[in-house]
Amino acid sequence: MAVASKPAPAATGAKAASGAPPEDVRPLYGPADLAGLDYVHDLNDPGGFPYTRGIHASGYGGKLWTMRQFSGFGTPEETNRRYRELLAAGGTGLSVAFDLPTLMGRDPDDPLSRGEVGKCGVSVASLPDMERLFDGIALENVTTSMTINAPAAMIFAMYLVVAERQGADWSRLSGTLQNDILKEYIAQKEYIYPPRPSMRLVTDVFAFCAEQAPRWNTISVSGYHIREAGATALQELAFTLRDGIEYVQYGVDAGLDVDRFVPRISFFFNAHNRFFEEIAKYRAARKLWAHVMRERFGARDERAWKLRFHAQTAGVSLTAQQPYNNVVRTAVQALAAVLGGANSLHTNALDEALGLPTREAALLALRTQQVIAHESGVPAAVDPLGGSFFVETLTRELEAGACEYMDKIDALGGMVPAIEAGYPQREIANSAYRTQQAIETGEQTVVGVNQHVDETPPALETLYIDESAAERQSERLARTKETRDPRGVERTLDALRRNATGEGNLMPPLLEAVRAHATLGEMCAALRDVWGEYEEAPSV
Amino acid sequence: MRRIRVVIAKPGLDGHDRGAKVIARSLRDAGMEVIYTGLRQTPEQIVEAALQEDADAIGVSILSGAHNHVCPRMMALLAEKGARDVLVVVGGIIPDADIPRLREIGIEGVFQPGTSMQTIVDFITTHVRADARPPADAS
DSSP: OOOOSOOOOOOOSHHHHHTOOTTTOOSOOOGGGGTTOOIIIIIOSTTSTTOTTOSSTTGGGTOOOEEEEEEOOBSHHHHHHHHHHHHHTTOOEEEEEBOHHHHTTOOTTSGGGTTTTTTSSBOOOSHHHHHHHTTTOOTTTSEEEEEOOTTHHHHHHHHHHHHHHHTOOGGGOEEEEOOOOHHIIIIIOOOOSOHHHHHHHHHHHHHHHHHHOTTEEOEEEEOHHHHHTTOOHHHHHHHHHHHHHHHHHHHHHTTOOHHHHGGGEEEEEEEOSOHHHHHHHHHHHHHHHHHIIIIISOOOSHHHHOOOEEEEEOGGGOOSSSTTHHHHHHHHHHHHHHHTTOSEEEOOOTTTTTSSOOHHHHHHHHHHHHHHHHTSOGGGSSSTTTTOHHHHHHHHHHHHHHHHHHHHHHHTTSHHHHHHTTHHHHHHHHHHHHHHHHHHHTSSOOBTTTBSOOOSOOOOOOOOOOTHHHHHHHHHHHHHHHHSOHHHHHHHHHHHHHHHHSOSOSHHHHHHHHHTTOOHHHHHHHHHHHHOOOOOOOOO | OOOOEEEEEOBSSOOOOHHHHHHHHHHHHTTOEEEEOOSSBOHHHHHHHHHHTTOSEEEEEEOSSTHHHHHHHHHHHHHHTTOTTSEEEEEESOOGGGHHHHHHTTOOEEEOTTOOHHHHHHHHHHHSOGGGSOOGGGO
């Protein structure tokens, strides 16, 4: 729908040009802004504590970032085809997008799944689905990121069993499980159980991987969704790092050794529009994490001090109007991620405000990264903006602001109590509302939406996902249920329930249930029987 | 004078509630009475809430592609309960191809990403049942 009423034009000049509110950014920065900055203490060379300038001494000289395009839709076969295309086109890692029923631990035949199967990602309900998803892809030779949270442990168990059947060694598997439930309560709201038992699932994955899959990233502590929900860069930084602290604390409380499990914690940040602020955000994040790990938790292994992160360009910045503008937005955001030292990157496709990306749009998004990597010369020097009066000032401001927020959350008793009190949720909702107001009044410019508007509808073909995936997935699920041993399923689900009431690690019983072809919905329901469900009180 | 009453709801499994919340606040700021149902409401629950609250309008936010299931069910329930005069609007990621069908089943307003809040406020104000509209000089 076209924008009918065009708000008053925004003031032009420095403010509009940087996209930043005037109170934040001055037109000139100089040596006085960096008074008190000590090179070795505050920045140091890349590869040296506190890693402000990067975790690798040689930056991208040793290895470029991983170009990891998030994708998934329809049935496992359809998504498998897209993965093979992406790998053939030079993509260097896989990233699985699951559909909403899978994300919520519901099978395709669940009444609550109606209309949602295969729509926002791929539908995976049981081991045979997972096998089809990775058909012809040797799991020992790729790195796979899986965006799954509430049922992360169950999906990971399926992945491990697929690897086992391929004859792969778990200790050689490499990839990432998002497994970040805290940001679900805070922002994306795809939770199943209450926070405390959910945190146990997370720490059980930490403990299991430390023993059995030491190269696997057990969690991707995510600011991405927090930002998409409306947070500012500062809130994204602060809440994400405080979530990270919460996970480490729960791990320590569960008796785990920080030097063993923390090196496998990774992070995931947004790459949004305000170019320099984003670069500063990544730099501040590395510095803050290094100090927290060394001083607050006493970690001695330097791998525990180094913050590694994936970045994704900002979905929320994409517009349905003039969708080709999105290619430019994404390129600028991706450049910020690279200048900030991202270890892996997803670039959004131009049509994602309209639907899931077409094959062509997804490929153009990957090409955007390849142009930055191979044509711009940007990766040649490490942290090329280090020492910039402006970028260093922003880095220090974000660091100070994040510390304030983290102190506030500490005072509330930690992130779980803060979430239960609705604190980060409220802060984010307020920021989202302020941003919308700024766009309404024209104080913040969105090209093609409130400035330079063109009423011509976009001539763009979009990917249309019909209901056929739902039918096929439901039929297939019925067949899986017919061909398995029902007593074996019951036995493993009972064992899972028993384990959940006690204290043992939940990964072994989940693996047994997966091997017996228990469905995702059945495993999640078994734990719901024990732990109940989380419900958020609606607030505006 | 009675204010326009709007139920804002988020059907389906999706939890991305930024849009629903921002719209709820914007409608409230525009002087409407807003009831936000929260997440994961079935069509039955949404229609029930609208009837109980004597709502003049229902606004649903759907980003997941579930609109083709949720909307027809909601409209059928409203018709069943004799509440066809409740204005229904939908916002979110709605492909162009689906809009004619949504209009056919009686959903008058379909708002895609980038729509201004003022557009939605104006639309609701001018399309709710006649007795719920504010007098012309007050709008």
